[in-house]
Structure formats: C-alpha cells, structure tokens
Amino acid sequence: MLVVNSSEMKQIDLRAIEIYRIPGIVLMENAAHSVFEEIAKLNPRKVAIVCGPGNNGGDGFAVARLLKTHSYDVDVFFCFDEKKLKGDAKVNYEILKTMDFSIIKDIEYLQNNMINYDLVVDALFGTGLRGEISEESKRIIDVINQGRFILSIDIPSGINSDNGKSIGKCVYADITITFECKKYGHLLGEGREASGAVIVKKISIPKKCMDEQNIKTFSCDDKFPLSIYKRRNFDTNKGDFGKVYIIGGSYNMSGAVILALKAAIKTGSGLVCGVYPESIIDRVATQIPEIINIPCEEKNGFLEIGVDMLNDIINKADVISIGIGMGKGHSLLEMIKYILYKFKGYVVLDADGLNNICEDISLLNEANSKVIITPHPGEMSRLTGLTVDYINSNRVEVAKDFANKYGCVVLLKGSSTVVSNGEETYINTSGNPGMATAGSGDVLTGMITSLLGQGYGLLESGILGSFLHGKAGDEAYKQYGYGLTATDIIENVGKFLKF
Numbered sequence: 001m002l003v004v005n006s007s008e009m010k011q012i013d014l015r016a017i018e019i020y021r022i023p024g025i026v027l028m029e030n031a032a033h034s035v036f037e038e039i040a041k042l043n044p045r046k047v048a049i050v051c052g053p054g055n056n057g058g059d060g061f062a063v064a065r066l067l068k069t070h071s072y073d074v075d076v077f078f079c080f081d082e083k084k085l086k087g088d089a090k091v092n093y094e095i096l097k098t099m100d101f102s103i104i105k106d107i108e109y110l111q112n113n114m115i116n117y118d119l120v121v122d123a124l125f126g127t128g129l130r131g132e133i134s135e136e137s138k139r140i141i142d143v144i145n146q147g148r149f150i151l152s153i154d155i156p157s158g159i160n161s162d163n164g165k166s167i168g169k170c171v172y173a174d175i176t177i178t179f180e181c182k183k184y185g186h187l188l189g190e191g192r193e194a195s196g197a198v199i200v201k202k203i204s205i206p207k208k209c210m211d212e213q214n215i216k217t218f219s220c221d222d223k224f225p226l227s228i229y230k231r232r233n234f235d236t237n238k239g240d241f242g243k244v245y246i247i248g249g250s251y252n253m254s255g256a257v258i259l260a261l262k263a264a265i266k267t268g269s270g271l272v273c274g275v276y277p278e279s280i281i282d283r284v285a286t287q288i289p290e291i292i293n294i295p296c297e298e299k300n301g302f303l304e305i306g307v308d309m310l311n312d313i314i315n316k317a318d319v320i321s322i323g324i325g326m327g328k329g330h331s332l333l334e335m336i337k338y339i340l341y342k343f344k345g346y347v348v349l350d351a352d353g354l355n356n357i358c359e360d361i362s363l364l365n366e367a368n369s370k371v372i373i374t375p376h377p378g379e380m381s382r383l384t385g386l387t388v389d390y391i392n393s394n395r396v397e398v399a400k401d402f403a404n405k406y407g408c409v410v411l412l413k414g415s416s417t418v419v420s421n422g423e424e425t426y427i428n429t430s431g432n433p434g435m436a437t438a439g440s441g442d443v444l445t446g447m448i449t450s451l452l453g454q455g456y457g458l459l460e461s462g463i464l465g466s467f468l469h470g471k472a473g474d475e476a477y478k479q480y481g482y483g484l485t486a487t488d489i490i491e492n493v494g495k496f497l498k499f
C-alpha cells in the first residue's frame with residue numbers, strides 16, 4: 001500500500017481539485033461520509049466531535065451533520081475563534097449553525113460529562129499540524145484521551161504526519177480513518193501506536209491523479225511481502241538454495257554468530273557455512289550440528305583469515321555475511337575491503353561489519369559485491385555522522401539517501417524498519433517491543449543472508465526478511481510476552497515458510 005508525507009498528500013489533493021476539477025468541498029464530503037460509515041458500524045449512543053480550526057476540523061463538522069441527519073445524538077466541541085475558519089471548513093461550520101447545533105466552546109464540559117459519550121471523534125489537527133502546540137491545545141488533547149473509544153480523523157492530533165513524532169502531546173486513538181493512502185505518521189515513531197487500527201478510505205481521487213504523484217514508498221501488509229515467498233518444486237536438493245557464508249564471532253562474542261547461523265538454517269538454507277575464530281569451535285559446532293564449520297586463524301581472539309581461505313570462500317559463496325560479533329580492527333577492515341572488491345555476489349554487512357567501514361565508507365561505492373547493510377539507528381549514526389534523533393525523525397529519507405549515495409540496499413532497523421534501494425522504500429511494521437532484546441538483530445541478519453541464497457534479490461530479501469522476522473517475533477510474543485528471546489524468534493520463523 002502507498003504511503004505519503006503531508007506535502008505529497010497536499011499535492012495530490014490540489015491536483016484533484018485543480019486539474020481533475022473535483023471541488024475541495026466534495027473531497028471533504030466524501031471524507032466525512034467514509035468516517036460516518038465507520039462510526040455507524042460502532043453504533044454509538046452519544047458522540048462528541050472535537051474540531052480544530054483547519055480542514056481536519058471541517059471534516060469533523062461535516063461528520064457531525066451526517067450523524068445528526070441520521071438521528072444520532074451528537075455534540076460538537078470547537079474551542080477556537082470562529083474567525084480562524086476558512087474555505088470548506090467554514091462552509092461546513094456555517095451549515096451546522098443553520099441546523100440548531102449546539103457547538104460547545106468549553107472543553108471542560110466534555111471533561112465533566114465524558115461518562116455520557118461512548119465515542120469521541122478527534123478532528124482537531126490533521127496533516128496541517130506544524131511546530132509546537134499550545135498549552136490550550138494540549139489540554140484539549142488530554143480531554144480527548146479520556147474518551148472511552150476514540151476515533152481520529154486522518155491522523156491522531158499531535159502526531160507529525162511526516163515522521164510519526166508526537167509534537168508535545170498526542171491523541172491515542174482506537175481507530176484512525178485516513179484517506180486514499182497511509183501517511184508516514186501512521187507507521188513511524190509514536191504515531192504507529194497512537195493511530196490504533198488504521199482504516200484507509202477512498203474519497204474519489206482518480207487513480208491517475210494518484211499515479212501522477214509517482215509515489216515509491218510502500219507499507220508492508222500481510223499479503224504483500226508473503227506473496228514474494230516462492231513455493232519450492234518437489235524435485236530440489238540442498239544445493240538449490242544457495243551456499244551462504246557467515247563470517248563473524250570473536251573469542252568473547254560467540255553467541256551472535258551462533259544465532260545468525262541458526263537463523264539462516266531455520267529460514268530454509270541448504271548449505272550454511274560458519275567462518276569464525278578456531279577458539280570458539282566447541283561453542284559453535286555443538287550448538288548447530290547442521291552447519292559446515294570453517295574455523296579460522298585468529299589473533300587475540302579476533303579473526304585473521306588468510307588470503308587463500310578468503311579466495312576459497314569468494315569462489316564458492318553465493319552470499320557472504322560479514323560482521324556479527326567480529327570486533328573492530330585494521331586487519332578486519334582490510335578483509336571486508338578485499339571481499340567487497342573481489343566478490344561479485346551478495347554481501348550482508350551488519351554490526352561490526354558496519355562499525356569497521358565507518359573509517360572508509362567510500363569503499364561501498366567501489367564495491368563489486370551487491371550489498372545490503374542492516375544498521376540500527378546507532379550504527380547508522382556512526383556511518384553518517386547524523387544524530388540518532390535526526391535519523392529517527394527522518395527514517396525514510398535517511399535510508400533512501402544513503403542507498404542512493406552508496407549504491408546499496410539499506411535496511412534501517414527499529415520498531416518500524418525501513419528498507420530502501422534509493423528508489424523504492426518499504427516500511428515494515430510487523431514485530432513488537434519484546435524484540436528489543438540482545439541477538440534479535442543477529443537473527444535478522446541470518447534470515448536475510450538465507451533469503452539471498454535462496455534467490456531473492458537484495459530489496460526483496462530485505463523486505464521479506466524484516467517482515468518474517470517481525471511475524472516470528474509476534475508469534476514468540478504470544479508464547480513468552482516481553483520475555484521472548486532471539487532464539488524464540490528463530491524457532492517461529494518456519495511457521496511462515498510453508499504453503
């Protein structure tokens with residue numbers, strides 16, 4: 001499903017109005033109808049609609065009229081100066097005034113009588129919200145949040161529709177009805193939680209008008225990423241699913257590479273090779289009998305792979321994952337460089353693979369490998385010099401820009417993972433806060449490595465991998481709640497890999 005920011009939505013609306021000659025008031029009426037339809041399903045006894053001074057408030061006024069004409073008991077709250085109203089919002093406000101509507105100015109009234117309302121509609125601010133919100137608006141949001149059931153129109157008020165950040169205070173809705181397509185704010189940051197269940201309704205904007213916007217950002221829903229996953233022929237053998245190498249681990253850090261190797265096997269790889277320091281062979285080999293062990297020379301507990309062995313790996317591998325639990329050092333950076341120049345297959349760079357290349361990030365541009373990087377915001381901050389806060393406020397742009405600049409696929413981890421090849425960008429929202437646990441990212445790396453080996457492309461593996469990782473985490477959550485572990489995620493992956 002398409003995802004837009006506020007400026008893209010505005011351009012779509014403007015084109016619909018100016019080029020396709022659909023009056024704005026018709027769009028607002030359609031928006032109001034679609035909200036009315038959803039409210040009717042809830043069959044409320046008494047509804048409070050809290051309206052703001054812009055078109056989001058205009059939607060609210062129109063919904064109030066539709067409810068009233070269908071004999072619902074509805075009160076409108078409007079705590080702003082009516083002189084602020086303009087355009088279509090003003091038209092709908094004026095209509096209400098002709099209908100003997102009680103438009104209540106005092107939000108305390110709602111607070112004191114909340115018990116009487118079984119539905120509160122939040123039509124305070126939509127995609128036009130900018131900057132800080134006043135104490136007065138915060139007070140209104142506090143009161144809305146006391147509602148028994150809260151429906152937000154377009155986006156919960158207080159959420160920045162471009163990045164999901166709460167600008168001071170926000171409504172926490174049970175459901176959000178939005179128009180034509182999702183906004184970034186429904187999927188990212190606090191907005192993901194604040195939106196509740198998001199329902200997308202058509203408001204008669206022509207498909208051509210949408211297409212002309214040339215939107216290349218998408219949300220992942222159940223159907224889409226799973227439809228990438230291919231059924232296997234009966235007549236297959238283990239060699240058909242790629243030979244993948246996971247290079248990582250150090251004397252003090254063996255768990256991460258074990259998790260990645262297990263995840264690769266459990267995601268369906270036929271041949272998984274673990275390349276790690278020889279001193280941890282007992283730990284790794286006893287944990288995963290299914291892998292091919294390639295113990296290597298080491299110095300002070302860190303990998304020191306000779307050129308002959310590197311060449312052997314490069315010749316045999318379809319996919320090489322580098323970095324997990326590997327540590328940082330000059331010879332490790334040299335090894336990564338060597339692989340990136342010599343190897344023409346897929347490379348997954350994660351964790352210390354990324355921490356090592358921070359010193360010489362331009363090597364990504366010179367790479368002959370096809371690279372996917374899987375940083376969390378901290379790693380992305382080290383790679384780019386941007387702050388974690390900036391990265392989290394601009395997740396889509398940061399991932400997209402990096403992918404463009406360095407010619408790789410970027411999978412930016414977090415509660416909503418963003419995957420971009422610079423042109424197309426996907427936002428994944430499967431997963432849960434229980435997955436913020438040590439080793440969870442190592443599992444994702446193993447899964448992506450495995451999918452690349454099975455023939456999925458860089459972008460496909462990133463999208464499918466992050467989606468499956470989240471789904472497996474959601475299954476693990478059902479069993480163990482926030483006590484879920486990285487191993488529990490691995491155990492649940494297979495549930496989604498069947499037909």
Ligand SMILES: NC(=O)C1=CN([C@@H]2O[C@H](COP(=O)(O)OP(=O)(O)OC[C@H]3O[C@@H](n4cnc5c(N)ncnc54)[C@H](OP(=O)(O)O)[C@@H]3O)[C@@H](O)[C@H]2O)[C@@H](O)CC1
Binds near residue numbers: 024058059126
């Ligand atoms: N376009 C269309 O065709 C359609 C659009 N539709 C609907 O329109 C909505 C977008 O409407 P919008 O652009 O009028 O913005 P909206 O969210 O109501 O807020 C603007 C108002 O809030 C105010 N305000 C802003 N920031 C503030 C702050 N920090 N603190 C306090 N006040 C602040 C701002 O004041 P100003 O900055 O102008 O002084 C202005 O008065 C969209 O979400 C959807 O619901 C549907 O009808 C379908 C068709």
Ligand SMILES: Nc1ncnc2c1ncn2[C@@H]1O[C@H](COP(=O)(O)OP(=O)(O)O)[C@@H](O)[C@H]1O
Binds near residue numbers: 432441
């Ligand atoms: N709140 C959350 N909701 C969904 N997924 C999450 C959440 N927190 C973390 N994750 C996922 O868990 C993984 C954590 O990876 P990472 O930070 O690299 O951890 P580690 O280094 O311990 O393996 C990422 O895939 C991330 O997207």
Ligand SMILES: [K+]
Binds near residue numbers: 125
């Ligand atoms: K709203």
